[in-house]
Amino acid sequence: MNNDILVEIKDVSKDYNGRVRALDNINLSIERGEWLSVMGPSGSGKTTLLNIISCLDRPSSGLAIVDGADINKLNSTELTRFRKETVGLVFQQFHLIPYLDALENVMLAQYFHSMADEEEARQALERVGLGDRLHHMPSQLSGGEQQRVCIARALINQPKLILADEPTGNLDQRNEELVMELFQAMHRDGHTIIVVTHDPDIGKLADRRVFLEHGSIRTIDSTPCPVTPDLSVLLPK
Amino acid sequence: MLLRIIKETFWRRKKLVALVFLAVLLGAALASSLLTVYGDITGKMSQELRSYGANILVRPASTGLELEVGGISYTPPSTRVFFDEKELPKIKTIFWKYNITGFAPFLSVLGRVGDDPVVLTGTWFEKTLSIPQLAARQFASKAVEAGKEEPTFATGIKQISPWWQLQGDWVSEGDLDSAIVGAEIARKSGIALGDRLVLTYEGKSIGLKTAGIVTTGSFEDNQVFVNLPVVQHLLGIPYGVDKVLVSALVTPESKIAPSIRLKSPDQMTPEEYELWYCTPLVESIAFQIEEAIPGAVASAIRQVSEAESSFLGKTELLLLLITAVALVASALGVMAAMNAMVMRRRREIALMKAIGAHDSQVATIFFLEAALIGLGGGVTGYLTGLGLAQLIGREVFGMPFSFSGIILPVTLLLAITIALAGSFAPVRQAIKTEPVILLRGV
Numbered sequence: 120m121n122n123d124i125l126v127e128i129k130d131v132s133k134d135y136n137g138r139v140r141a142l143d144n145i146n147l148s149i150e151r152g153e154w155l156s157v158m159g160p161s162g163s164g165k166t167t168l169l170n171i172i173s174c175l176d177r178p179s180s181g182l183a184i185v186d187g188a189d190i191n192k193l194n195s196t197e198l199t200r201f202r203k204e205t206v207g208l209v210f211q212q213f214h215l216i217p218y219l220d221a222l223e224n225v226m227l228a229q230y231f232h233s234m235a236d237e238e239e240a241r242q243a244l245e246r247v248g249l250g251d252r253l254h255h256m257p258s259q260l261s262g263g264e265q266q267r268v269c270i271a272r273a274l275i276n277q278p279k280l281i282l283a284d285e286p287t288g289n290l291d292q293r294n295e296e297l298v299m300e301l302f303q304a305m306h307r308d309g310h311t312i313i314v315v316t317h318d319p320d321i322g323k324l325a326d327r328r329v330f331l332e333h334g335s336i337r338t339i340d341s342t343p344c345p346v347t348p349d350l351s352v353l354l355p356k
Numbered sequence: 357m358l359l360r361i362i363k364e365t366f367w368r369r370k371k372l373v374a375l376v377f378l379a380v381l382l383g384a385a386l387a388s389s390l391l392t393v394y395g396d397i398t399g400k401m402s403q404e405l406r407s408y409g410a411n412i413l414v415r416p417a418s419t420g421l422e423l424e425v426g427g428i429s430y431t432p433p434s435t436r437v438f439f440d441e442k443e444l445p446k447i448k449t450i451f452w453k454y455n456i457t458g459f460a461p462f463l464s465v466l467g468r469v470g471d472d473p474v475v476l477t478g479t480w481f482e483k484t485l486s487i488p489q490l491a492a493r494q495f496a497s498k499a500v501e502a503g504k505e506e507p508t509f510a511t512g513i514k515q516i517s518p519w520w521q522l523q524g525d526w527v528s529e530g531d532l533d534s535a536i537v538g539a540e541i542a543r544k545s546g547i548a549l550g551d552r553l554v555l556t557y558e559g560k561s562i563g564l565k566t567a568g569i570v571t572t573g574s575f576e577d578n579q580v581f582v583n584l585p586v587v588q589h590l591l592g593i594p595y596g597v598d599k600v601l602v603s604a605l606v607t608p609e610s611k612i613a614p615s616i617r618l619k620s621p622d623q624m625t626p627e628e629y630e631l632w633y634c635t636p637l638v639e640s641i642a643f644q645i646e647e648a649i650p651g652a653v654a655s656a657i658r659q660v661s662e663a664e665s666s667f668l669g670k671t672e673l674l675l676l677l678i679t680a681v682a683l684v685a686s687a688l689g690v691m692a693a694m695n696a697m698v699m700r701r702r703r704e705i706a707l708m709k710a711i712g713a714h715d716s717q718v719a720t721i722f723f724l725e726a727a728l729i730g731l732g733g734g735v736t737g738y739l740t741g742l743g744l745a746q747l748i749g750r751e752v753f754g755m756p757f758s759f760s761g762i763i764l765p766v767t768l769l770l771a772i773t774i775a776l777a778g779s780f781a782p783v784r785q786a787i788k789t790e791p792v793i794l795l796r797g798v
Contacts, residue, residue: 175710175792196714203712214707218364223357230357231712272711 125151125280125311126172131181133167133334141167142178143334151279154302154312156322159331165315166284168331172313173282174202186279203232207273209283213265215257221268222253225275232276243271247301263294270301281305283314287321299324362725369700375693376729376775377736383686384737384771385744388763390679392745396757397675398607398668404753405664410459410516410601412642414447414654438463438596441584443649447602448487448509450644452636455605458515461597463587464579467557469545475579476555478587480512481526481536513581516603520576524549524568532586534567540577542569555580557590602645602654606638608665608672638665683774690778694726698782702789710791719783726779727772734771738764 126149133142142164149155149172157165170176171183174190183190186205193201215224225240244253247267257265266286273281283302287295299321306312314325322328328340366373416439447459463478487507514526527534537547547553551566570576588594609617612635616628621643624632633640642654656662698705705718742759749757 170792175790199709199712199714202710208710214703214710216361216704216707218368219360223360226357227708228711231708231714231717235357276712 123150124148125153125186126313127182127184128168128172129182129184131171131178131183133164133171133176134179141334142171145181145334145336147329147336149311149313151311152306152309153327154306154314154325156325156328157313157315157331158317158319158322158328159337160317163331164334165331167334169282169284169313169315172280173206173208174198203228203276205279207276207278207281209266209269209273209281209286211285211288213257213262213269213289215265215268215272217257220254220256221249221260221264221271224257224268225272228272228275240271240275243275244268246274247271248297261294262290263297266290266294266298267301270298270305274305279311281310281312283312285315285317287316287318295321358721358724361721362728365701365725366728369697372693372697372700373725373729376690376697376726376778377733379686379689379693379778380730380733380771380775381737381740382689383683383774384734384767385740386682386686386737387679387770388738388741388767389744389748390675390682390741391763391766392742392757392760393748394672394675394679395760395763396749397671398611400749400753400755400757401668401671405667409519409657410603411606411638411657411664412602412604412645412654413657414459414600414602414642414645414649414652416598417651417653436598438593438598439649439651441588441595441597443652444597444600445485445487445509446648447600447645448485450641450648451633452604452641452644455636455641457603457605458511459600459602460511460513460516461584461600463584463591463596463598465557465587465590467555467590469541469553469555469580472541472545474541474555476557476587476590477579477581478584479581480584481529481581482510482514483512483529485509485511516601517572519572521571522568523571524566527567527581527583529583531567532583533563533565534582535564536568536570536581537566538577538579538581539569539571541580542566553580560590562586562590600652601657602641604638604641605636606641606664607636608668609637609639610665610669610672611635612637683770687774687778690726690775691781694722694779694782695785698722698786701786703793705786705789706791706793709789715787718787718789722779722783722786723776726775726783730772730775731768733775734768737771738767741767 126147128145128147131142131145132140134140145164145168147168157168159165167176171178171190172185174185174193177183177191185201188201190198190201215221216227219227221244222237222240225243226235226237229235229240241250241253244250244267247270249264249267249271252260252264252268255264257268260268266289270286281302286302287298290298302312302314303324312325314321316322326341330337330340416437418437441461444459444461447453448456450456460480460483461478465476467474467476485508487509489507513520522536524536527536535553537553541547545553547566547569549566549569552563553566554561554563556562564580564582570581584597585594588596612632616624616632617637617639619628621629621632633643638656642656645654646652708718708721709715742763746756749755
């Protein structure tokens with residue numbers, strides 16, 4: 120396998136209960152430092168593909184190699200260890216622990232990874248512009264702020280791969296812009312990013328766009344992005 | 357971080373935490389009270405059972421054949437063997453002296469009232485003894501403080517036979533003119549309270565006033581009881597006694613290993629002997645009485661001691677079974693509440709696993725929560741159980757159960773075990789939660 124390839128998906132299919140085929144013979148390679156958008160209508164298999172790449176699920180058939188590891192060969196414990204060391208997840212619903220403040224939510228990922236470091240968690244929140252919201256509970260934060268806490272949490276353990284499932288799906292346009300700026304900054308820093316989205320404007324920010332339909336790849340669009348994307352496309356017309 | 361999560365869980369899931377706490381509390385309270393009862397029931401029940409009669413019979417060692425019917429010796433006085441009444445206070449000097457609740461000597465002759473043969477028995481009705489300040493054999497080297505007043509001990513048939521139904525009065529100590537007449541003799545001879553009867557034995561006759569009429573439903577109904585010196589005088593053997601019934605608080609034989617209790621003392625190793633000697637078994641107490649009174653043969657009254665031993669053993673087993681059932685029921689309660697807790701925290705568990713929590717880390721959170729609730733429930737349950745045990749003691753036995761220091765750690769250990777055991781299945785369920793449910797939006 121080419122050392123520049125971080126994710127290699129070969130002939131991957133995923134069936135649920137032996138009846139529903141969510142992914143059908145997918146082949147895809149993602150290079151280190153690449154930003155890939157996975158697009159397609161609801162039920163096209165975007166989230167299933169994300170689950171497999173993020174080691175939350177295993178393919179029914181085919182090969183899924185992430186950072187050199189065949190995830191089909193990892194047992195449950197190895198998969199958990201691999202996930203926490205390789206993958207950072209950003210969710211549409213944010214999924215913050217409601218009774219922990221912003222700082223503690225970030226520290227929780229550190230705690231499960233190795234050891235909680237308050238200073239490092241504080242810096243991660245400052246990087247996403249929440250230096251003044253450290254001790255706010257999730258209920259006291261706006262949707263955009265919660266998503267930024269989620270991004271800080273995903274980044275805190277320096278994962279090789281950032282996976283985001285509709286990261287702006289629950290945000291207004293102003294917050295969407297702020298969050299996508301963070302993704303661009305992560306991209307500039309060399310992170311490999313995979314974003315599942317419905318939104319063509321978000322999709323355009325990626326290096327490549329994979330369009331799924333009925334569990335198969337319909338097209339891959341590799342039209343290069345502008346060097347500095349015009350985020351004003353996200354603002355209200 | 358872990359403590360923060362647990363603290364918030366306790367605060368946010370108050371109702372479920374309270375349910376787990378309550379389940380543990382009930383189990384711990386029952387365990388604590390029943391274990392307190394278990395620890396002391398042998399003593400209490402043994403004390404209660406003493407009202408059913410003496411459990412040790414002491415006789416003089418005899419080489420000849422004794423003829424005895426219905427507890428009465430028919431051996432001619434010239435060949436009968438007696439021991440000295442003055443030796444009897446030594447019974448209260450044995451190692452287990454505080455377990456001796458009473459004893460009474462007996463000396464019987466076959467006399468006549470009119471033409472009817474009657475058994476005349478001399479005994480102590482109510483006797484206050486001075487107990488010699490003799491240390492038990494093994495502590496004999498410790499000299500008794502000189503000039504210290506001798507302790508006294510009230511004993512007699514009134515003490516060891518509380519089931520006697522007496523019409524009239526007991527015969528007081530030193531009254532050599534009164535008797536207690538068995539109900540059957542009184543009926544046959546038409547003797548009423550206060551009547552005088554004349555009893556003859558080998559040409560000697562004595563006049564006795566009927567102070568009381570006793571009904572036991574047993575051979576006592578066919579006897580006349582008088583103070584011991586009356587019969588000693590008739591037989592011409594001052595201080596002679598031909599048997600002593602001893603009432604002692606004993607522990608069931610099952611308390612000691614069969615390998616020890618089936619051996620005779622001279623077959624035991626020094627360690628076995630020490631354990632046997634220092635356990636208040638009916639045999640070891642009888643052995644100590646033999647040591648205290650030279651020439652005496654003490655033996656357990658089997659029908660009493662074995663029935664007691666079996667009854668006490670079964671009572672203890674019953675208590676242990678009830679405790680076990682209470683603990684299992686409590687663990688099931690914990691399981692139900694913890695299951696609900698896991699179900700409500702499914703997304704939280706999925707998130708923890710999605711951001712890298714190992715199964716062991718998730719399990720640690722739940723087990724630690726359960727252990728802390730178990731500890732709290734255990735302490736509260738212990739205190740509740742202690743109160744419950746005292747209530748049982750006062751209501752059932754008329755006295756509180758004694759406090760035992762070992763019950764607290766045992767109760768806490770049981771409470772934490774209940775909480776952890778009850779959490780086992782729910783925690784297994786929790787660690788099976790797939791993090792993928794977060795992305796599927798389940």
